[in-house]
Amino acid sequence: MAGSETLDSGEYIKHHLTNLTFGNHPEHGWGIANSSDEAAEMGFWAIHLDTMFFSIGLGALFLYLFYKVGQSATAGVPGKAQNMVEAIVGFVQDNVRSTACERNPLVAPLALTIFIWVFLMNLMDLIPVDLVPSLAAWLGVPFLKIVPTTDPNATFGMSLMVFALIIYYSIKIKGAGGFAGELTLHPFGKWGMPANLLLEGINLLAKPVSLSLRLFGNLYAGEMIFILIALMYGGGMVLGVTGGLLQFVWAVFHILIITLQAFIFMVLTIVYLDMAHQESH
Amino acid sequence: MNINVTLFGQMLSFAVFVWFTMKYVWPPIVKAMDERKAKIAEGLAAAERGQHEQELAEKRAKETLLAAKQQAAEIKANAEKHATMIVDEARDKAKEEGGRQLTAARAEIEQEANKAREALRSKVAELAVLGAERILRKEIDAGAHRDILDSVANQI
Numbered sequence: 394m395a396g397s398e399t400l401d402s403g404e405y406i407k408h409h410l411t412n413l414t415f416g417n418h419p420e421h422g423w424g425i426a427n428s429s430d431e432a433a434e435m436g437f438w439a440i441h442l443d444t445m446f447f448s449i450g451l452g453a454l455f456l457y458l459f460y461k462v463g464q465s466a467t468a469g470v471p472g473k474a475q476n477m478v479e480a481i482v483g484f485v486q487d488n489v490r491s492t493a494c495e496r497n498p499l500v501a502p503l504a505l506t507i508f509i510w511v512f513l514m515n516l517m518d519l520i521p522v523d524l525v526p527s528l529a530a531w532l533g534v535p536f537l538k539i540v541p542t543t544d545p546n547a548t549f550g551m552s553l554m555v556f557a558l559i560i561y562y563s564i565k566i567k568g569a570g571g572f573a574g575e576l577t578l579h580p581f582g583k584w585g586m587p588a589n590l591l592l593e594g595i596n597l598l599a600k601p602v603s604l605s606l607r608l609f610g611n612l613y614a615g616e617m618i619f620i621l622i623a624l625m626y627g628g629g630m631v632l633g634v635t636g637g638l639l640q641f642v643w644a645v646f647h648i649l650i651i652t653l654q655a656f657i658f659m660v661l662t663i664v665y666l667d668m669a670h671q672e673s674h
Numbered sequence: 675m676n677i678n679v680t681l682f683g684q685m686l687s688f689a690v691f692v693w694f695t696m697k698y699v700w701p702p703i704v705k706a707m708d709e710r711k712a713k714i715a716e717g718l719a720a721a722e723r724g725q726h727e728q729e730l731a732e733k734r735a736k737e738t739l740l741a742a743k744q745q746a747a748e749i750k751a752n753a754e755k756h757a758t759m760i761v762d763e764a765r766d767k768a769k770e771e772g773g774r775q776l777t778a779a780r781a782e783i784e785q786e787a788n789k790a791r792e793a794l795r796s797k798v799a800e801l802a803v804l805g806a807e808r809i810l811r812k813e814i815d816a817g818a819h820r821d822i823l824d825s826v827a828n829q830i
Contacts, residue, residue: 416678433676441680448684452691456699463702468709475706482703502696510691541684546677550684554692 402624409522409620412441412544413536427535441544448541451513452506459509481509488663493670494562500666503558507551508659514541515612515651519644522619542612542654545605552605555662559600562669571672600665604658611654615647799827 407429414432416439417423425442426432432439462478471479485505494500517540529537541547563572576593577586622643625636803823810819 412676412680414676414678435676435678437678439676439678439680440683441678444680445683445687449687452687456691456694459695459699459703463699463706466702466706468706468713471706471710478703479707482700482707486704499692499696502700503692505700506688506692506695510688544680546680547684549677550681551688553681554685554688 405624406617406620408536409526409616410538411536412538413443413534414439415442416440425535429536432536441538441546443537443539444541444544444547447517447539448510448514448547451517451541452510455506455509455513481505485659488660492663492667494663494666497562497666497670499558500663503555503666504659504663507555507662508655511542511551511608511658512652512655514547515655517541518543518612518615518619518647518651521640522616522623540612540616542608543616545609548605548609549601551658552601555604555665556601559597559665559669562666566670567672600661604661604665608654608658611650615643615650618643795827795830798830799823802826 411426411429411432414426414435415424416426416432416435418426418431418435420434421431426435426439458474459478462474465472466475466478482505485501485508489495489501489504492500520539525539526537538544560572563575567575576597577583577589579589579593581589619640622636622640625632625639627633628636806819806823
Protein backbone atom coordinates (compact mmCIF):
# COMPACT_ATOMS: atom_id res chain seq x y z
CA MET A 394 0.00 0.00 0.00
CA ALA A 395 0.94 3.57 -0.43
CA GLY A 396 3.57 4.62 2.07
CA SER A 397 1.25 5.90 4.78
CA GLU A 398 -0.67 3.39 6.88
CA THR A 399 -2.97 6.07 8.18
CA LEU A 400 -5.06 5.96 5.02
CA ASP A 401 -7.98 3.59 4.89
CA SER A 402 -9.07 2.07 1.58
CA GLY A 403 -11.49 4.83 0.71
CA GLU A 404 -8.92 7.50 1.30
CA TYR A 405 -6.31 5.45 -0.51
CA ILE A 406 -8.47 5.27 -3.59
CA LYS A 407 -9.42 8.90 -3.40
CA HIS A 408 -5.77 9.81 -3.00
CA HIS A 409 -4.94 7.94 -6.14
CA LEU A 410 -7.66 9.67 -8.09
CA THR A 411 -6.64 13.19 -7.21
CA ASN A 412 -4.48 15.19 -9.50
CA LEU A 413 -1.64 17.39 -8.41
CA THR A 414 -3.55 20.65 -8.73
CA PHE A 415 -2.08 24.09 -8.74
CA GLY A 416 -4.44 27.04 -8.47
CA ASN A 417 -5.86 29.85 -6.45
CA HIS A 418 -7.73 28.54 -3.42
CA PRO A 419 -10.31 31.00 -2.08
CA GLU A 420 -8.90 30.65 1.44
CA HIS A 421 -5.27 29.57 1.06
CA GLY A 422 -4.39 31.61 -2.00
CA TRP A 423 -2.11 30.39 -4.79
CA GLY A 424 -0.53 27.03 -4.27
CA ILE A 425 -0.83 23.29 -4.60
CA ALA A 426 -4.04 21.73 -3.32
CA ASN A 427 -3.55 19.53 -0.26
CA SER A 428 -6.72 17.53 -0.71
CA SER A 429 -9.17 16.68 -3.43
CA ASP A 430 -11.71 19.03 -1.83
CA GLU A 431 -9.28 21.88 -1.97
CA ALA A 432 -8.56 21.02 -5.60
CA ALA A 433 -12.26 21.17 -6.36
CA GLU A 434 -12.61 24.47 -4.58
CA MET A 435 -9.96 26.02 -6.78
CA GLY A 436 -12.54 26.11 -9.55
CA PHE A 437 -11.78 26.39 -13.21
CA TRP A 438 -8.59 28.39 -13.05
CA ALA A 439 -6.46 25.62 -11.68
CA ILE A 440 -4.11 23.35 -13.52
CA HIS A 441 -3.22 19.70 -13.12
CA LEU A 442 0.54 19.76 -12.98
CA ASP A 443 0.92 16.00 -13.19
CA THR A 444 -1.29 15.67 -16.26
CA MET A 445 0.52 18.49 -18.01
CA PHE A 446 3.94 17.21 -17.03
CA PHE A 447 3.46 13.62 -18.11
CA SER A 448 1.49 14.35 -21.26
CA ILE A 449 3.94 16.97 -22.48
CA GLY A 450 6.88 14.84 -21.43
CA LEU A 451 5.57 11.84 -23.32
CA GLY A 452 4.61 13.94 -26.33
CA ALA A 453 8.09 15.43 -26.38
CA LEU A 454 9.59 11.96 -26.10
CA PHE A 455 7.52 10.80 -29.06
CA LEU A 456 8.42 13.84 -31.12
CA TYR A 457 12.09 13.57 -30.19
CA LEU A 458 12.36 9.92 -31.14
CA PHE A 459 10.45 10.27 -34.37
CA TYR A 460 12.20 13.50 -35.29
CA LYS A 461 15.59 11.90 -34.79
CA VAL A 462 14.62 8.95 -36.93
CA GLY A 463 13.15 11.28 -39.53
CA GLN A 464 16.36 13.27 -39.73
CA SER A 465 18.53 10.23 -40.28
CA ALA A 466 15.98 8.42 -42.43
CA THR A 467 17.51 7.02 -45.57
CA ALA A 468 15.94 5.48 -48.62
CA GLY A 469 18.56 2.76 -48.35
CA VAL A 470 18.58 -0.09 -45.87
CA PRO A 471 16.77 1.16 -42.76
CA GLY A 472 18.04 0.62 -39.24
CA LYS A 473 16.02 -0.89 -36.44
CA ALA A 474 14.57 2.38 -35.18
CA GLN A 475 13.74 3.50 -38.68
CA ASN A 476 12.13 0.17 -39.38
CA MET A 477 9.87 0.49 -36.38
CA VAL A 478 8.95 4.08 -37.12
CA GLU A 479 8.28 3.23 -40.74
CA ALA A 480 6.08 0.34 -39.72
CA ILE A 481 4.00 2.70 -37.57
CA VAL A 482 3.90 5.40 -40.23
CA GLY A 483 2.92 2.82 -42.84
CA PHE A 484 0.20 1.55 -40.53
CA VAL A 485 -1.21 5.06 -40.14
CA GLN A 486 -0.95 5.62 -43.89
CA ASP A 487 -2.92 2.44 -44.51
CA ASN A 488 -5.67 3.74 -42.28
CA VAL A 489 -5.80 7.13 -43.96
CA ARG A 490 -5.59 5.70 -47.46
CA SER A 491 -8.75 5.72 -49.58
CA THR A 492 -10.56 8.11 -47.28
CA ALA A 493 -11.84 11.45 -48.54
CA CYS A 494 -9.25 13.25 -46.44
CA GLU A 495 -6.31 11.36 -47.95
CA ARG A 496 -5.16 14.48 -49.78
CA ASN A 497 -5.26 16.61 -46.67
CA PRO A 498 -1.66 16.86 -45.42
CA LEU A 499 -2.87 17.39 -41.85
CA VAL A 500 -4.84 14.21 -41.31
CA ALA A 501 -2.12 11.56 -41.44
CA PRO A 502 0.31 13.38 -39.11
CA LEU A 503 -2.62 14.13 -36.83
CA ALA A 504 -3.53 10.48 -36.74
CA LEU A 505 0.07 9.49 -36.08
CA THR A 506 0.36 11.98 -33.24
CA ILE A 507 -2.87 10.78 -31.66
CA PHE A 508 -1.94 7.14 -31.97
CA ILE A 509 1.51 7.37 -30.46
CA TRP A 510 0.73 10.03 -27.91
CA VAL A 511 -2.35 8.29 -26.59
CA PHE A 512 -0.52 4.99 -26.61
CA LEU A 513 2.36 6.40 -24.58
CA MET A 514 0.03 8.08 -22.13
CA ASN A 515 -1.93 4.86 -21.74
CA LEU A 516 1.30 2.97 -21.34
CA MET A 517 1.91 4.80 -18.08
CA ASP A 518 -0.96 2.75 -16.72
CA LEU A 519 1.27 -0.33 -16.77
CA ILE A 520 3.67 1.18 -14.30
CA PRO A 521 2.66 -0.17 -10.88
CA VAL A 522 0.15 2.28 -9.44
CA ASP A 523 2.04 3.08 -6.26
CA LEU A 524 5.54 3.27 -7.60
CA VAL A 525 5.78 6.78 -8.94
CA PRO A 526 3.28 8.38 -6.52
CA SER A 527 5.13 6.90 -3.52
CA LEU A 528 8.38 8.20 -4.88
CA ALA A 529 6.79 11.59 -5.37
CA ALA A 530 5.30 11.51 -1.87
CA TRP A 531 8.74 10.80 -0.51
CA LEU A 532 9.93 13.89 -2.39
CA GLY A 533 7.10 15.93 -0.88
CA VAL A 534 4.59 15.91 -3.74
CA PRO A 535 1.17 15.21 -2.18
CA PHE A 536 -0.66 13.84 -5.22
CA LEU A 537 0.42 12.35 -8.49
CA LYS A 538 -1.53 10.73 -11.30
CA ILE A 539 0.90 9.50 -13.88
CA VAL A 540 -1.64 8.44 -16.51
CA PRO A 541 -2.75 11.61 -18.29
CA THR A 542 -5.53 9.80 -20.13
CA THR A 543 -7.29 9.13 -16.82
CA ASP A 544 -7.73 12.88 -16.57
CA PRO A 545 -10.77 13.98 -18.63
CA ASN A 546 -8.99 17.26 -19.31
CA ALA A 547 -6.47 15.41 -21.45
CA THR A 548 -8.97 13.33 -23.40
CA PHE A 549 -11.37 16.22 -23.85
CA GLY A 550 -8.48 18.44 -24.88
CA MET A 551 -7.74 16.11 -27.76
CA SER A 552 -11.31 15.39 -28.72
CA LEU A 553 -12.23 19.09 -28.71
CA MET A 554 -9.32 19.84 -31.04
CA VAL A 555 -10.54 17.06 -33.30
CA PHE A 556 -14.03 18.48 -33.03
CA ALA A 557 -12.74 21.91 -34.01
CA LEU A 558 -11.09 20.35 -37.04
CA ILE A 559 -14.32 18.56 -37.96
CA ILE A 560 -16.22 21.86 -37.87
CA TYR A 561 -13.44 23.69 -39.70
CA TYR A 562 -13.19 21.21 -42.55
CA SER A 563 -16.96 20.75 -42.78
CA ILE A 564 -17.35 24.46 -43.38
CA LYS A 565 -14.27 24.69 -45.58
CA ILE A 566 -15.22 21.82 -47.87
CA LYS A 567 -18.99 22.17 -47.93
CA GLY A 568 -19.33 25.87 -47.23
CA ALA A 569 -21.24 27.29 -44.30
CA GLY A 570 -24.51 26.75 -46.17
CA GLY A 571 -23.67 23.18 -47.05
CA PHE A 572 -22.74 22.38 -43.48
CA ALA A 573 -25.90 24.03 -42.17
CA GLY A 574 -27.89 22.11 -44.75
CA GLU A 575 -26.30 18.87 -43.63
CA LEU A 576 -27.36 19.66 -40.08
CA THR A 577 -30.92 20.70 -40.88
CA LEU A 578 -32.14 18.99 -44.05
CA HIS A 579 -31.65 15.37 -43.07
CA PRO A 580 -33.14 12.92 -42.43
CA PHE A 581 -36.68 14.35 -42.61
CA GLY A 582 -36.45 16.92 -45.39
CA LYS A 583 -36.89 20.64 -44.95
CA TRP A 584 -40.27 20.49 -43.14
CA GLY A 585 -38.76 18.54 -40.29
CA MET A 586 -36.05 21.09 -39.72
CA PRO A 587 -36.16 21.26 -35.90
CA ALA A 588 -36.17 17.49 -35.61
CA ASN A 589 -33.33 17.26 -38.08
CA LEU A 590 -31.30 19.84 -36.22
CA LEU A 591 -31.88 18.01 -32.98
CA LEU A 592 -30.83 14.66 -34.40
CA GLU A 593 -27.86 15.88 -36.40
CA GLY A 594 -26.81 18.20 -33.59
CA ILE A 595 -26.73 15.33 -31.13
CA ASN A 596 -24.95 13.25 -33.72
CA LEU A 597 -22.34 15.96 -34.15
CA LEU A 598 -21.87 16.68 -30.47
CA ALA A 599 -21.70 13.00 -29.65
CA LYS A 600 -18.51 12.72 -31.65
CA PRO A 601 -16.12 14.58 -29.33
CA VAL A 602 -17.94 13.42 -26.23
CA SER A 603 -17.85 9.76 -27.14
CA LEU A 604 -14.29 10.05 -28.42
CA SER A 605 -12.94 11.43 -25.16
CA LEU A 606 -15.21 9.60 -22.75
CA ARG A 607 -14.42 6.25 -24.32
CA LEU A 608 -10.72 6.72 -23.81
CA PHE A 609 -11.14 8.28 -20.40
CA GLY A 610 -13.58 5.62 -19.23
CA ASN A 611 -11.45 2.72 -20.34
CA LEU A 612 -8.29 4.05 -18.80
CA TYR A 613 -9.99 5.31 -15.67
CA ALA A 614 -11.61 1.94 -15.11
CA GLY A 615 -8.35 0.16 -15.82
CA GLU A 616 -6.53 2.38 -13.36
CA MET A 617 -9.26 1.81 -10.81
CA ILE A 618 -8.87 -1.94 -11.10
CA PHE A 619 -5.14 -1.62 -10.60
CA ILE A 620 -5.81 0.44 -7.49
CA LEU A 621 -8.30 -2.12 -6.17
CA ILE A 622 -5.82 -4.90 -6.82
CA ALA A 623 -3.16 -2.88 -5.05
CA LEU A 624 -5.48 -2.69 -2.03
CA MET A 625 -5.21 -6.46 -1.71
CA TYR A 626 -1.50 -6.23 -0.92
CA GLY A 627 -2.39 -4.95 2.52
CA GLY A 628 -4.64 -7.92 3.26
CA GLY A 629 -2.16 -10.55 4.28
CA MET A 630 -0.19 -13.28 2.59
CA VAL A 631 -2.91 -15.05 0.61
CA LEU A 632 -4.60 -11.89 -0.62
CA GLY A 633 -1.24 -10.38 -1.43
CA VAL A 634 -0.14 -13.29 -3.61
CA THR A 635 -3.54 -13.38 -5.30
CA GLY A 636 -3.25 -9.66 -5.83
CA GLY A 637 0.15 -10.05 -7.42
CA LEU A 638 -1.21 -12.68 -9.75
CA LEU A 639 -4.24 -10.58 -10.60
CA GLN A 640 -2.13 -7.55 -11.25
CA PHE A 641 -0.02 -9.49 -13.69
CA VAL A 642 -3.06 -10.86 -15.50
CA TRP A 643 -4.76 -7.49 -15.63
CA ALA A 644 -1.58 -5.80 -16.85
CA VAL A 645 -1.24 -8.29 -19.70
CA PHE A 646 -4.85 -7.75 -20.63
CA HIS A 647 -4.37 -4.03 -20.29
CA ILE A 648 -1.65 -4.04 -22.94
CA LEU A 649 -4.39 -4.92 -25.37
CA ILE A 650 -6.71 -2.22 -24.05
CA ILE A 651 -4.22 0.62 -24.17
CA THR A 652 -3.19 -0.19 -27.73
CA LEU A 653 -6.77 -0.71 -28.79
CA GLN A 654 -7.92 2.56 -27.26
CA ALA A 655 -5.12 4.48 -28.95
CA PHE A 656 -6.03 2.80 -32.23
CA ILE A 657 -9.74 3.52 -31.81
CA PHE A 658 -9.12 7.16 -31.05
CA MET A 659 -6.99 7.43 -34.19
CA VAL A 660 -9.37 5.58 -36.47
CA LEU A 661 -12.42 7.50 -35.27
CA THR A 662 -10.58 10.76 -35.78
CA ILE A 663 -9.84 9.71 -39.35
CA VAL A 664 -13.43 8.59 -39.88
CA TYR A 665 -14.88 11.82 -38.52
CA LEU A 666 -12.55 13.92 -40.63
CA ASP A 667 -13.35 11.74 -43.60
CA MET A 668 -17.04 12.48 -43.06
CA ALA A 669 -16.25 16.16 -42.77
CA HIS A 670 -14.48 16.02 -46.14
CA GLN A 671 -17.26 14.20 -47.95
CA GLU A 672 -19.80 16.16 -49.90
CA SER A 673 -23.19 15.67 -48.30
CA HIS A 674 -25.03 12.40 -48.60
CA MET B 675 -11.44 14.73 -11.97
CA ASN B 676 -12.17 18.43 -12.24
CA ILE B 677 -12.42 20.10 -15.59
CA ASN B 678 -10.24 23.15 -15.39
CA VAL B 679 -7.68 25.11 -17.30
CA THR B 680 -5.70 21.92 -17.82
CA LEU B 681 -8.09 21.38 -20.69
CA PHE B 682 -6.70 24.38 -22.54
CA GLY B 683 -3.18 23.40 -21.69
CA GLN B 684 -3.83 19.98 -23.19
CA MET B 685 -5.47 21.43 -26.27
CA LEU B 686 -2.55 23.74 -26.81
CA SER B 687 0.09 21.07 -26.34
CA PHE B 688 -1.85 18.71 -28.59
CA ALA B 689 -1.99 21.39 -31.28
CA VAL B 690 1.74 22.01 -30.97
CA PHE B 691 2.52 18.30 -31.14
CA VAL B 692 0.38 17.85 -34.23
CA TRP B 693 1.94 20.87 -35.86
CA PHE B 694 5.43 19.61 -35.10
CA THR B 695 4.63 16.15 -36.41
CA MET B 696 3.15 17.58 -39.56
CA LYS B 697 6.06 19.90 -40.15
CA TYR B 698 9.15 17.99 -39.05
CA VAL B 699 8.37 14.35 -38.36
CA TRP B 700 6.01 13.12 -41.03
CA PRO B 701 7.60 14.50 -44.24
CA PRO B 702 11.15 13.11 -43.95
CA ILE B 703 9.95 9.65 -42.95
CA VAL B 704 7.37 9.45 -45.71
CA LYS B 705 9.87 10.85 -48.15
CA ALA B 706 12.40 8.17 -47.27
CA MET B 707 9.72 5.50 -47.60
CA ASP B 708 8.55 6.79 -50.96
CA GLU B 709 12.12 7.06 -52.18
CA ARG B 710 12.83 3.52 -51.18
CA LYS B 711 9.66 2.37 -52.86
CA ALA B 712 10.72 4.11 -56.06
CA LYS B 713 14.21 2.67 -55.73
CA ILE B 714 12.93 -0.86 -55.31
CA ALA B 715 10.57 -0.50 -58.23
CA GLU B 716 13.46 0.81 -60.30
CA GLY B 717 15.68 -2.06 -59.23
CA LEU B 718 13.05 -4.61 -60.15
CA ALA B 719 12.54 -2.99 -63.52
CA ALA B 720 16.31 -2.96 -64.10
CA ALA B 721 16.55 -6.63 -63.20
CA GLU B 722 13.79 -7.45 -65.61
CA ARG B 723 15.46 -5.39 -68.27
CA GLY B 724 18.77 -7.15 -67.62
CA GLN B 725 17.15 -10.53 -67.94
CA HIS B 726 15.51 -9.51 -71.14
CA GLU B 727 18.80 -8.23 -72.49
CA GLN B 728 20.53 -11.45 -71.55
CA GLU B 729 17.92 -13.42 -73.40
CA LEU B 730 18.42 -11.22 -76.42
CA ALA B 731 22.19 -11.58 -76.21
CA GLU B 732 21.89 -15.35 -76.01
CA LYS B 733 19.66 -15.35 -79.01
CA ARG B 734 22.08 -13.13 -80.87
CA ALA B 735 25.00 -15.36 -79.95
CA LYS B 736 23.14 -18.39 -81.22
CA GLU B 737 22.37 -16.62 -84.45
CA THR B 738 25.97 -15.55 -84.90
CA LEU B 739 27.19 -19.07 -84.26
CA LEU B 740 24.75 -20.47 -86.76
CA ALA B 741 25.79 -17.91 -89.36
CA ALA B 742 29.44 -18.69 -88.76
CA LYS B 743 28.80 -22.37 -89.19
CA GLN B 744 26.94 -21.74 -92.39
CA GLN B 745 29.72 -19.56 -93.67
CA ALA B 746 32.32 -22.13 -92.81
CA ALA B 747 30.36 -24.79 -94.64
CA GLU B 748 30.04 -22.51 -97.63
CA ILE B 749 33.75 -21.77 -97.64
CA LYS B 750 34.53 -25.46 -97.41
CA ALA B 751 32.21 -26.29 -100.27
CA ASN B 752 33.74 -23.53 -102.36
CA ALA B 753 37.22 -24.74 -101.66
CA GLU B 754 36.35 -28.29 -102.63
CA LYS B 755 34.77 -27.10 -105.82
CA HIS B 756 37.77 -25.00 -106.56
CA ALA B 757 40.12 -27.87 -105.90
CA THR B 758 38.16 -30.15 -108.21
CA MET B 759 38.23 -27.48 -110.79
CA ILE B 760 41.97 -27.08 -110.56
CA VAL B 761 42.53 -30.81 -110.79
CA ASP B 762 40.24 -31.03 -113.79
CA GLU B 763 41.95 -28.18 -115.47
CA ALA B 764 45.35 -29.71 -114.88
CA ARG B 765 44.17 -33.00 -116.26
CA ASP B 766 42.75 -31.33 -119.35
CA LYS B 767 45.90 -29.40 -119.89
CA ALA B 768 48.03 -32.50 -119.54
CA LYS B 769 45.83 -34.37 -121.95
CA GLU B 770 46.02 -31.58 -124.46
CA GLU B 771 49.77 -31.32 -124.07
CA GLY B 772 50.14 -35.05 -124.50
CA GLY B 773 47.97 -34.95 -127.59
CA ARG B 774 49.94 -32.12 -128.99
CA GLN B 775 53.23 -33.87 -128.43
CA LEU B 776 51.85 -37.03 -129.88
CA THR B 777 50.74 -35.21 -132.98
CA ALA B 778 54.09 -33.54 -133.31
CA ALA B 779 55.88 -36.84 -132.91
CA ARG B 780 53.63 -38.45 -135.46
CA ALA B 781 54.24 -35.65 -137.94
CA GLU B 782 57.94 -35.97 -137.45
CA ILE B 783 57.78 -39.69 -137.88
CA GLU B 784 55.76 -39.23 -141.02
CA GLN B 785 58.17 -36.70 -142.28
CA GLU B 786 61.10 -38.97 -141.53
CA ALA B 787 59.31 -41.84 -143.18
CA ASN B 788 58.52 -39.73 -146.21
CA LYS B 789 62.07 -38.59 -146.39
CA ALA B 790 63.32 -42.13 -146.12
CA ARG B 791 60.81 -43.25 -148.66
CA GLU B 792 61.85 -40.50 -151.01
CA ALA B 793 65.49 -41.34 -150.52
CA LEU B 794 64.74 -44.98 -150.96
CA ARG B 795 62.71 -44.27 -154.03
CA SER B 796 65.40 -42.26 -155.67
CA LYS B 797 67.97 -44.86 -154.62
CA VAL B 798 65.84 -47.65 -156.03
CA ALA B 799 65.35 -45.66 -159.20
CA GLU B 800 69.04 -45.12 -159.39
CA LEU B 801 69.73 -48.72 -158.65
CA ALA B 802 67.17 -49.79 -161.19
CA VAL B 803 68.62 -47.48 -163.72
CA LEU B 804 72.03 -48.66 -162.76
CA GLY B 805 70.99 -52.26 -163.02
CA ALA B 806 69.10 -51.68 -166.18
CA GLU B 807 71.93 -49.68 -167.55
CA ARG B 808 74.28 -52.52 -166.84
CA ILE B 809 71.82 -54.94 -168.41
CA LEU B 810 70.85 -52.72 -171.21
CA ARG B 811 74.22 -51.18 -171.79
CA LYS B 812 74.61 -53.53 -174.31
CA GLU B 813 71.13 -53.50 -175.72
CA ILE B 814 69.20 -50.26 -175.01
CA ASP B 815 69.82 -46.65 -174.75
CA ALA B 816 68.77 -45.09 -171.41
CA GLY B 817 67.41 -42.05 -173.01
CA ALA B 818 65.05 -43.97 -175.25
CA HIS B 819 63.40 -45.95 -172.36
CA ARG B 820 63.17 -43.26 -169.84
CA ASP B 821 59.34 -43.29 -169.35
CA ILE B 822 59.41 -47.02 -168.65
CA LEU B 823 62.02 -46.55 -165.98
CA ASP B 824 60.04 -43.74 -164.36
CA SER B 825 56.86 -45.79 -164.10
CA VAL B 826 58.86 -48.59 -162.53
CA ALA B 827 60.34 -46.17 -160.01
CA ASN B 828 56.90 -44.78 -159.15
CA GLN B 829 55.54 -48.21 -158.36
CA ILE B 830 57.97 -48.78 -155.60
